[in-house]
Amino acid sequence: MSVAAVDARPFRLNHLRPAQPPAERPLLQLRSMQEGKKKILFVTSELTDLIKTGGLADVSAALPRALAALHDVRVLIPGYAQVMRCGLPIRIVGSVSGHADLPAARIGRLDMPDGLIIYILICPELYEREGLPYTNANGQDWPDNPLRFARLGLAAADIAAGTACIRWAPELVHAHDWPAGLAPAYMHWRGLRTPSVFTIHNLAYQGNIDMSLRRSLGIPGEACSPERMEFYGKLSLLKAGIAYARRVTTVSATYAREITTSEFGCGMEGFLSMKARQGLLSGLINGIDESWEPEDDAHLIQGFGVHDWAGKAANAAHVREHFGLAPSNGPLFAVVSRLVRQKGLDLTIGVARNIVEAGGQLAILGCGEASIEEELRELSRRNPGQIAARIGFDETEARRLFAGSDFLLMPSRYEPCGLSQMYAQRYASLPVARRTGGLADSIDDGVTGFLFDEPTVASYRQAVDRALSVFRQPQLLDAMRCRAMGTGFFWRHAIEPYDHLYRQLLEVREVAHATA
Numbered sequence: 001m002s003v004a005a006v007d008a009r010p011f012r013l014n015h016l017r018p019a020q021p022p023a024e025r026p027l028l029q030l031r032s033m034q035e036g037k038k039k040i041l042f043v044t045s046e047l048t049d050l051i052k053t054g055g056l057a058d059v060s061a062a063l064p065r066a067l068a069a070l071h072d073v074r075v076l077i078p079g080y081a082q083v084m085r086c087g088l089p090i091r092i093v094g095s096v097s098g099h100a101d102l103p104a105a106r107i108g109r110l111d112m113p114d115g116l117i118i119y120i121l122i123c124p125e126l127y128e129r130e131g132l133p134y135t136n137a138n139g140q141d142w143p144d145n146p147l148r149f150a151r152l153g154l155a156a157a158d159i160a161a162g163t164a165c166i167r168w169a170p171e172l173v174h175a176h177d178w179p180a181g182l183a184p185a186y187m188h189w190r191g192l193r194t195p196s197v198f199t200i201h202n203l204a205y206q207g208n209i210d211m212s213l214r215r216s217l218g219i220p221g222e223a224c225s226p227e228r229m230e231f232y233g234k235l236s237l238l239k240a241g242i243a244y245a246r247r248v249t250t251v252s253a254t255y256a257r258e259i260t261t262s263e264f265g266c267g268m269e270g271f272l273s274m275k276a277r278q279g280l281l282s283g284l285i286n287g288i289d290e291s292w293e294p295e296d297d298a299h300l301i302q303g304f305g306v307h308d309w310a311g312k313a314a315n316a317a318h319v320r321e322h323f324g325l326a327p328s329n330g331p332l333f334a335v336v337s338r339l340v341r342q343k344g345l346d347l348t349i350g351v352a353r354n355i356v357e358a359g360g361q362l363a364i365l366g367c368g369e370a371s372i373e374e375e376l377r378e379l380s381r382r383n384p385g386q387i388a389a390r391i392g393f394d395e396t397e398a399r400r401l402f403a404g405s406d407f408l409l410m411p412s413r414y415e416p417c418g419l420s421q422m423y424a425q426r427y428a429s430l431p432v433a434r435r436t437g438g439l440a441d442s443i444d445d446g447v448t449g450f451l452f453d454e455p456t457v458a459s460y461r462q463a464v465d466r467a468l469s470v471f472r473q474p475q476l477l478d479a480m481r482c483r484a485m486g487t488g489f490f491w492r493h494a495i496e497p498y499d500h501l502y503r504q505l506l507e508v509r510e511v512a513h514a515t516a
Helices: 055-067 145-161 182-189 237-244 253-258 269-277 310-323 345-357 370-382 395-404 420-426 437-442 457-471 474-485 491-515
Strands: 039-043 072-078 090-096 105-111 117-122 172-176 196-200 208-210 234-236 247-250 281-283 332-336 361-366 387-391 407-410 430-434 450-452
Touching (some): 039 145, 055 491, 090 117, 090 145, 234 237, 269 281, 310 332, 345 370, 345 457, 370 387, 420 437, 420 474, 430 457
Parallel strands (some): 172 196
């Protein structure tokens, strides 16, 4: 991957209201104005409110809001074209200087209606272009991604150092996945004492770049060793976050163990095993937000609860009609997923015939790799009225599919956390999933869903057969549905370990300051 020259476009103010540069550096707000709350900066490349490609966006939007009762949490995100056109006012509140080949940029502030404060890294030549955060319209990586996400990491360090002139500096920085991996690194290289946390959302995406880009990104020579960023002759932005953050987390306890093995470690298992032995790696499971409430979800055709399944039947009827499935009283299986190899869609194709022969139907919603999309279209063509695939994603239809289905299929080869199984259980759809990562941590086999061990059609088929057997026993089916709906994997339950980790790191920082 190399850095391509990008034509600088004129800065468009649009709805921005530029502030006059201050005559002198403003007084920093070093401590939260709210008693007991600590100031936390989240650094992320996507956020559901503004732009989303996957589960990272959901976590980046939900976790800061859930933590708001405990801390002053703000978010830093690049100023993509979609962000700049979001329709909400953005005020220019600061700026950051250039470094090496990283251009200078402005910092905008966007206040969400619910009070979440988002800092926007405004650099039109890097971010304001049509496409997705990481790829163009043809699905190809932007050639200047190293520059784009190094600029994000450096901006986080600028804010932490108090040099961005935004009158607010975090007491802790929490960076998420490879696009933010350089944030802890730049903080370390600047000698900042501000602690950092780095969360691995998916180890398979590593942000590996050519070693020749070191000087362009202002990366010092000491970082180019196997103990730091070097990874099989390249530099890894993900490994930078792991190497330089004070603590590393991932999104479930099982995944934290799995990534220290050769099967799931993606070549970093040795490095991660060392972090685990040092007590610096932990797994904190994700959650879902409070909007996942089946009784009054406005997305649904009809709400329902544990004492009245009529609404679930109404959503099932809608799904069948919307997907072109025949009317049926048989079990309805669902897939709501990115259509990529990781998600095991080939295994679902392998068991689809068993589902149909048992009187079941299958509705699939998602998009992803073109080859998998076509395989699912072909599966649908071979089974008209019984299997249907809709390529794309729509939030309303996804919720109706969770609400209307009896079972959700998640045969993932690996799954760091997964949210779909949590959504499904809340909406009384029992997951059929592989025993891996967050799926193993959030599904109680035979109680709130069905787990299988091997990523094979034979192992998967046994779990599907167990689900079909339960469907034929209405009392057992209802009992499992009720138990699944009561699992309640909400963020309000998931924030305690984050709060504990933050306070632990901040306490160490305060002790260090006191003894310095």
